[in-house]
Structures are given as structure tokens and as C-alpha cells.
Amino acid sequence: MYEEKEIEKKWQKYWDEKESFKAITGGDKEKYYVLVEFPYPSGAGLHVGHVRSYTALDSVARMKRMKGYNVLFPMGWDAFGAPAEQYAIKNHIHPKDAVKENIKTFKNQIRKLGISFDWAREFATTDPEYYKWTQWQFLQFYKHGMAYKDKKNINWCPKCKTGLSNEDSAGGVCERCGEKVVQKEKEQWLLRMSDYAEDLITGLKDTEFADRVKLGQINWIGKSTGAEVDFSIKETSDKLTVYTTRPDTIYGVTFMVVAPEHPIIESNKVKIKNIDEIEAYKEKANSKSEFERTELVKEKTGVKIDGLTAINPVTGKEIEIWTADYVMMGYGTGAIMAVPAHDDRDFEFAKKFGIDIIPVISGGEENKPYVGEGEYINSDILNGMTSKEEAINKMLVFLEEKGLGKAKTNYRLQDWIFSRQRFWGEPIPLIHCEKCGWVPVPDEDLPVVLPDVVNYEPTDDGESPLANIEKWVNVACPKCGGHARRETDTMPNWAGSSWYFLRYMDPHNENEFVSKEALDYWGKVDWYNGGMEHTARHLLYARFWNQFLFNHGLVPNKEPIDVRVSHGMILGPNGVKMSKSKGNVINPDEVVEEFGADALRTYEMFIGDYEKDAAWSTNGLKGCKKFLDRIWRIQEKLNDKDGYTNETLIHQTIKKVSNDLETMKYNTAVSSLMILLNELEKEESITKNDLRTLIHLLNPIAPHITEEINEHSNLGSPLCESTWPVYDENKTIDDSYEMVVQVNGKVRGKMSMKTGASKEEMEALALENENVKKFTEGKEIVKVIAIPNKLVNIVVR
């Protein structure tokens, strides 16, 4: 038998020394860019889930190389982020040292799996040589007016004194300390991502993303079409503009609601009689977490604004204005016209506060808002209409003619909050000068490197810990030379991962973020794999970033990625997500140690549908190990004959495996190889060609053992240096087949038939079948349907 640890080490060394997987920019070969999301190198080490996607893409990369493509299959590290920072705070070591350690562990683990990454292109987002260009690109955003600073409500943990992302404050509590998260207004850098909302939708046409991925993107962008309508206010000249998708229900408006932060409150302070009450309400709303404000609180709250009255622009009727936290400042205009008869939330609010409910579309029931279609009533110019679409259009025309409103498209997608008050991120390369305002750090001074310090905790007022490092913060203004201070916010974790796939094309370039030559040669990522959890945000950020670069002539393609797929999770043996606390974590190192990397790889490919979650099964793994052992043993059956023992099956298998690897059907690729092995085992002896083809087809999935068998049995040049087997379509067809005979759709007989027989021949043979006769005797044959090379169905009455 074989010793898997030895042969794995041996072939990993061989590939290293021969630089078998090195990608060279340029040349005659067709390029193919395979990318798997780079990991965050956590202290926990590699997960068996990583093994699944890395092996899947590795098998594609390996096959493509053997098919003659110039394959780029790189790997790197997404190493900025909170966990490394927390670790550093606790242990008083520099996060860069913690990251270095973790990368080392991860890399060792991946290398032991035999994934064919081109390690010459490796980098981490935390390398100053890399984040220099992240900063440079941020400055491109800034210089093109795409970055701006603004006050924003952010999730705030009063205990940790830091801003938190939505992910870090899930459930309304701080992920780290469990403290209740509140809203706090803070100055933040933002990128004008909402300007790209429409382009990010239309751009999807130029991609081959999986449907579920495209849908995820579209939902996240959240396009809605409607209208903005101006309501005048009786007591002032201010107008209250609302956004609505249902201008056709305007006759049913019985009150208005503005967000607690709406500027109309501030600007009419003196006219509002209950201003104290309203400000108290705003205070209370702000102290609620986003979570409480949206998910927990079912009960509507609000305060009537005493002293302001709106006028319905179509009816001239006076209506009350309320403020309530169910209206968000961040969406639309921060104000709504409430139509309680036809909107759930407005209905609930009106019920609670005893406001009139006027139905304008018939068909509803008592005590229930009606959202369906029906005949318009109480609606003056719309009365009698029955089509929602037509009514909306008519009202839009009416509003536009009178100058009361206009059609408007809104997007849920907002500008990208690009600041973090954290140490472990790319410093935002801007300097604030008292005289010149914000001044970009000159290109020649990039990167702005993170200083070496001992304390990584945020300051009391929530500024980044960088703000405390006076030596670093105080600089001369690059413009006037006067006193100036560095921006102390850092970039979010998503920054570095928004363009890393470009850097892989030319990772060591010191003069540009990527050379034009490399960009033109490698073009788009042909196949990008990542977790479903990243399909909304990371993918959208990366596409936005790239579209911006494209619009300013910095990259050749508007869309950076062609195919995007995502793998399912590997769950614990008990069918739930692996976690330390549940004690169901499978450590890939231990599996490799006991069964070998090839068995682990083969098993994870065989486990099931690649896009679906799958539970770990050690017995399933053992089955795959057994399969590899049987292949090793079949070497004993080799004879000296030429050709194939079962040529048809060989060609069928080449076809099946080639197609399956191109379409992510890894499980059936493995099973077809198991079928081939089962058949070969039945033979007295097999040829070298038989075995060579079997291991060649298995090589992308189990690269070590197949190379070893190839060498051990002298089957030819190393597989990684050989050309992928080709099949002949004609040779995949058997001479004969088992023809199925049905009577009234039920199988009544099976008979051998020569391939390509005519319908007449099939029918004739079918009617001769003894068992079939039993079911046709004494009955009228109505129809006979013959499907060539398949079956005959006899319809009787």
C-alpha cells in the first residue's frame, strides 16, 4: 500500500520546485482567471468549509491548465478587521504580529491540502505595499467628488466607546461586551455609492452570476418607483415633500408623518407649541437601537406636531402632521403622506391615535387596510377607475401639470459609510488644515502607514485610537505647510477586498495599482466563488469600486467578474452549523492526518450538491478513502495490452467528468469515476490506458495519489504536465441499448435493441414481447409512440 503523508509531501514539493502553477502574464495561451474569496486569517485556523470551495476551484484550475489554458489561481489574506484588533488589545501585541502568525498557520494548512495556488502572487490587505494602493484609490474617489464627510447616525456601544457596523451590533447588543447599542450622530466619510444604484442593476446584464446572486444584489439595491409630492404648510412657507409609491391614494391621506430628525421640526421650533414633547420623543427614538426601532417594537409610537398643519394639494383639506419613528430619515424624503385605509403601518397608527380612515379604493373589509386593486371612490378625478397602474399615471400627470409633484425613483441602497473609529484598518489618507480644509496626502507620501503603538483602544469620545498619537496626527499641511492634523478614521474592512482581484494580476507593482498590460491581459475574473453571505455586500462594493475605476479610465471592464457562484456550508455531523460551543467542529488538519488530503478533498466534492449545505459524515469520508485505496490496488491488474478494455465507458466518463467539473457537479464527477472503477474491477486485467485515464480524470480532485500511481506504474509524464483526455462523441455511444416497452405508460418489458434502430423496428420488436402481449391482448391499440434509443409506449383501450 501507500503512505499518504509521504506521497502528499513529495508531490507538493515537486509542484513547488517545478513552479507548476505559476501564472505568467502574457503569451499565446488563452487566459483563465479562477478566484476563490480570500479568507480572513482568524486564530481558529482553517475550516472544513474552506476546504470545500478551495478544492472545487482547484479542480477547475487544474483541469483548465491541463486543457491548455493559462490559469491565474491566486490566494491572499483579508487581514484587517476587529478580531485581530481585539486580540491585540487583550494581549498587548501589535495586530500585525498576530496577523502574521495566523497567516502562517492558514498557509501551512492550505499547502497541506495541495491546492494549486500561485503563491508567488500572495499578499495581505494589511501589507503597506498593498494598502498604499487602497489609499491611492480612495483618493481617486475623493478627487472625483465621490467621497464626502457628513453627520450620520451610527450604532454606538457606550461601553466599548466605538462605532459598530450593523453586523457587529446584531440583536441590538454589542457583539463583544453585550452592552445595549444606541444611535449616535458622528461625522463620517462616505462614498457616493447611491449614485451608482442604477448602474449596479443594469451592469448585472453583463455578468453570468447565478440567479440567486443577481437577485440578492437587486434586492439589496431596492429600487422603487413612485412620486414626490409637495404638501404646503398652513403656518409657514415651508413645503413638506413626501415620497410615495401610491400617488393614486392621495385622496385618502388623513395625516402626515415625518421622521423625528426631519429638519422641518428644527426650522419651525418657535411655531410648534409642544416642541419640548417632540424633542423628548426624538431623544428617546435616538436612544433606541436600530434593532428596537425596527424589529422589536410592534406598537406604533408618535407625537402630533401641534402648530403645523399640512394642506392636501389635491383636495385643499387641512391635515395633521405627526412625528413617529416608523418613518426613517434615511429613505425617501423622511416624510410620508399616510393613507391608513390602504397601508398596514398607517392603519395601525391611525387606529392607535384615533385618526380618520378614508377608503379610496373599494373592495376592502371593515377593520383591515386594503392593499388590493378595486374601483376608485372618494377620489374626484380618479373615481370609477379600476386599474391601479392607470390611476397612478393619471395622478402623476395631474401633479406634474399643476407643479405639485413629480415622478421619482428611489433606491434602498445608501451611500457607503467609509469611516471606522478603529486602529486596525487602512488610515484614510487625508489631512485637515485649518486654512486649506481637507487636503489629500500627496501620492509620493503614500502609504500612510499605521504607527507602532502599545494601546489600540478607542478614546473616551469614540475617536480612533490613532487620535491619541500626537506625533502621528500632527503634520504640516501639504499645501500651505501650516499646522494640520491627519484624519484618524480608518477604512472599513470591505475596502481592501473591493479590489484585491485586480492586484493579483500584478501583485508586486510598485508604480501602479496594476499595470495596464496586466489588466488588459487578465481582464475579468472568469469564475469567482464565495460564500452566500458575501453576495450582497462584498460583491456590491467590489462592483461599485470597479465601475468607478472604469468610469475614470483606470480599468478596462465595467464589470469585473463574469461568473459568480457560491458554495453551501459544511455543517457539523448533527446537521447544524459548526461551532466550538456546540462541540461539532471538524478540524481539517486532523482529517488530513488520519485519512490524507486526497480523501478529504474527494469526500468534500462527493458530499452533495455544491451549492447546498451538507452535514459532515465521517463514514462518508471513509467511503471515499476506500475508493482511493481501491484505485491503488487496481494497479495489480495491469496487463501489457494497448487501448482500452471498455472504450465506450472510458469515453463516456471523460465526457461526464469534463462537463461536470465545468458546471460545479463535483459529486456526480466523483460518482462517474466510481462507476468506472467498479467496471474495471470486474475485468480480469486492465490496460495502462484504462488506469491512466481513470487517474487523469481524478487528478483535479485527488492530485497526490493520482500522480503517485502514474509514476509508480510508469503510465507516462506527470499528470500536471499532461494534456487533459479528450473524448470522441461517437465512441460514447453503445452499440445496443435496453429498450423499454410500456403499455399505457407502465413498463411491461425490456428488450435489447441495436442503437439507431428505426421506429418501425422498435415497434415491431415491442409488440412481440410476451409480457407485453398479456397486456395488449383483446384490447384495441390506439397509438404506438416510439422514442428512438429509449422506449416504446403502446396505448391500448
Added chain:
RNA sequence: GCUCGUAUGGCGAAAUUGGUAGACGCGAUAGACUCAAAAUCUAUUUUCCUUUGGAAGUUUCGGUUCAAGUCCGAAUACGAGCACCA
């Protein structure tokens, strides 16, 4: 609430896209080898009818079709994403 998926043996799953349901693997049962065990090999393994053979069967109900796991309509369950988005 909205959007989108998924539902097939004891288990993980296949099914040429409308044409033999359950390939392949796990598990199980029986047997061979062995003093014994492990490993390995052989056979059986959707259910029921003790039978060459037949009946039922892909969550449920209905439909289209010579033919439905696959297409259409409805229901149920589970999963994912978004969510007071006006």
C-alpha cells in the same frame, strides 16, 4: 410582511431537462476469508403481495400529456435574504 429557494429510501444524494425513479456512496443484513477481530471480497437492501410476475410509490390535492420527480394551479412544511423602505 415581502422576495427567493427547497421537499425523492434508514441517511448523503442521482435522474440525459417530459421518457425505465432511487445511479454512486453511507448504513444495515447474510455469507466467504480468519483461531478471532480489523481489513478485504460476494450477495441483498423503496414498500407491499410468500411467486415467473404484479400493485403502490418522488410532501399533499387538482390539472396538462401517450408519458410528470420534472410543466401548470392551489395548499403545507422547512430554509435563505430583506424588512415600519412609504
